[in-house]
Amino acid sequence: MQFSTTRFPEITSASQTVPKFGAELPALTSLLSTATPTDRPRSLLITHVLDTAVAYIEAVNTIFPVASVVAIPYSASPRAVETLRTKGFNVVVPATIADTFTESEDQVISALKASQQPLLVQEVGGYLAKASARLASFAHFLGVVEDTNNGHWLYENTSPHPIPVLSMAQSPLKAVEDSIIGDAVLFSIERVLREEFAAICQGLRSAVIGFGKIGRSTAVALKGREAVVSIYDINPAKNMSAKVEGFFPMPLHQLLQESDLVVGCTGQTSIRLVDMPFLKDGAILASASSKAVEFALSDFERECRVEKFSDVVWRFTQPNGKRFYLLSKGTPINFRDGSILGTILDMIYCELFVCMREVAAKRAPVGLSKSPPAIQDEVAKAWLKAHSEDFLKALDDKVWDYPESLKLGAPK
Numbered sequence: 001m002q003f004s005t006t007r008f009p010e011i012t013s014a015s016q017t018v019p020k021f022g023a024e025l026p027a028l029t030s031l032l033s034t035a036t037p038t039d040r041p042r043s044l045l046i047t048h049v050l051d052t053a054v055a056y057i058e059a060v061n062t063i064f065p066v067a068s069v070v071a072i073p074y075s076a077s078p079r080a081v082e083t084l085r086t087k088g089f090n091v092v093v094p095a096t097i098a099d100t101f102t103e104s105e106d107q108v109i110s111a112l113k114a115s116q117q118p119l120l121v122q123e124v125g126g127y128l129a130k131a132s133a134r135l136a137s138f139a140h141f142l143g144v145v146e147d148t149n150n151g152h153w154l155y156e157n158t159s160p161h162p163i164p165v166l167s168m169a170q171s172p173l174k175a176v177e178d179s180i181i182g183d184a185v186l187f188s189i190e191r192v193l194r195e196e197f198a199a200i201c202q203g204l205r206s207a208v209i210g211f212g213k214i215g216r217s218t219a220v221a222l223k224g225r226e227a228v229v230s231i232y233d234i235n236p237a238k239n240m241s242a243k244v245e246g247f248f249p250m251p252l253h254q255l256l257q258e259s260d261l262v263v264g265c266t267g268q269t270s271i272r273l274v275d276m277p278f279l280k281d282g283a284i285l286a287s288a289s290s291k292a293v294e295f296a297l298s299d300f301e302r303e304c305r306v307e308k309f310s311d312v313v314w315r316f317t318q319p320n321g322k323r324f325y326l327l328s329k330g331t332p333i334n335f336r337d338g339s340i341l342g343t344i345l346d347m348i349y350c351e352l353f354v355c356m357r358e359v360a361a362k363r364a365p366v367g368l369s370k371s372p373p374a375i376q377d378e379v380a381k382a383w384l385k386a387h388s389e390d391f392l393k394a395l396d397d398k399v400w401d402y403p404e405s406l407k408l409g410a411p412k
C-alpha cells in the first residue's frame, strides 16, 4: 500500500486572520451607493460581533460612520473585537446581558452629546426599547433599526415610541435566515454532545419547546440527524402543525419527563421553576432563542447546586437529587460556532442596511413599524444579481419587474 507523501503546510500567523469565507458581501456592496450623499448620518451598532460581522461593520462605516459598536457579550468573538479595534473602531463589550442594556443607552447618549451630527442605531435585541423617550429628546437622533424578533417584541411591549423604530424581524427575508438557524443550532449541539458527553444525536429523545420559525427549523434539523423529536408549543394550533409535519406534540411535563435533550426556541421563559422537577434525570438544556431568557436560571440557581463542568457545560443538582445540564449559560448555543455563514448573511446585512438608509432619509414613520415589501424586493433583487450568475445573465426575466410583473399573469 502506498501512503501519501503530501506535506501539509503548518498554520502561519498570516493565515490566522479573520476568515474570508462568509465575509464577502457583494449584494451589500452593490447597495451602498443607494444612500443619497446628503443622508449619511453617523451610526451606532449594538450587534453580534462574530468574525463574519467585521466586513459588515466596515461597509456600514463607509456610508454611516460608526461612532461605536456595542458587542453582545455572548456573541463577541475576541478575534473580531480585536480586529475592529485595530482598525480604529470603538468596540465596547459589556460584561453581562443586563449590562448591555445600560451600556447601549450610555453609548448612544454619549454619542449624541459628543456631536450634533445626526445619529441612527442598528441593534439586535431591543436594548434601547426602554430608552426611546430619552433618545427622542435629542433632535438629531434619527431612530433605530431592529433585527430580531426578541427585540421586536420588546419594542412592542414598551410601545408607543416617539422615534422611528424600523424592524426587519418579521420580514419574509428574515424568515429565510430563520429556516437555516436550526442547522446552526444542531451543529453546535452535536459538537457539544460529541465533545463533552461522548454522545450522538441519533435516537436521542429530543424536546423542542416552541414551534415557531426557530423551533420548526431546529426540529427539522434534529429529525434530519435521526433524533426522536417531540414538540410543545403554548399555542394549540402550533401543536397541530407539528403533528402534521411528523413530530410528536405532547403536554409540557410529559415531554420533559421523556426527553434527554430540551431545546428552548420560544424567546420567552418556557421552562420555569415549576417545570424543573419534571426534567428527566441527566437532561441537557440548550437555548436557540435570545439572550438567556429561555430557562428561569436565577430560580434554578437558587434551588440547585451548580457546578461548572467545562466552558460550555454547567451541571445543576436539584433538591430531589436529579440532575440536568445547561449549555452555554442558557444563551443561544449557535453563537458558539459563528451561527449562520455564507451568502444568507449578505441578505440579512442588505436588509439591515436598506432599513438604515430609510431611517437616515427620514422615510421611516415614528413608532414601531415593519420593513415594507418594497425593501424586501429591492434586497432580494440585489442578492439574486450578486449570488446567481443564471439570473444575472437573464436580465429580461420577469423577476426583475416584480411585483409589477405579476400583472402579466393575471387572468384576462
Ligand SMILES: NC(=O)c1ccc[n+]([C@@H]2O[C@H](COP(=O)([O-])OP(=O)(O)OC[C@H]3O[C@@H](n4cnc5c(N)ncnc54)[C@H](O)[C@@H]3O)[C@@H](O)[C@H]2O)c1
Pocket (backbone or CB within 6 Å): 148, 149, 150, 151, 178, 181, 209, 210, 211, 212, 213, 214, 215, 232, 233, 234, 235, 238, 265, 266, 267, 268, 269, 270, 288, 289, 290, 332, 333, 334, 339
Ligand atoms: N439563535 C438564533 O440565532 C436566533 C435567530 C433568530 C431568532 N432568534 C430568537 O428565537 C426566538 C424565537 O423566534 P421565532 O422567530 O421562532 O418566534 P416565533 O414567534 O415564530 O415562535 C415562537 C413560538 O414560541 C411559542 N411560545 C411562546 N411562549 C411559549 C411558551 N412559554 N412555551 C411554549 N411555547 C411558547 C409561540 O407560540 C411560537 O409558536 C426569539 O427570541 C428570536 O429573537 C434566535
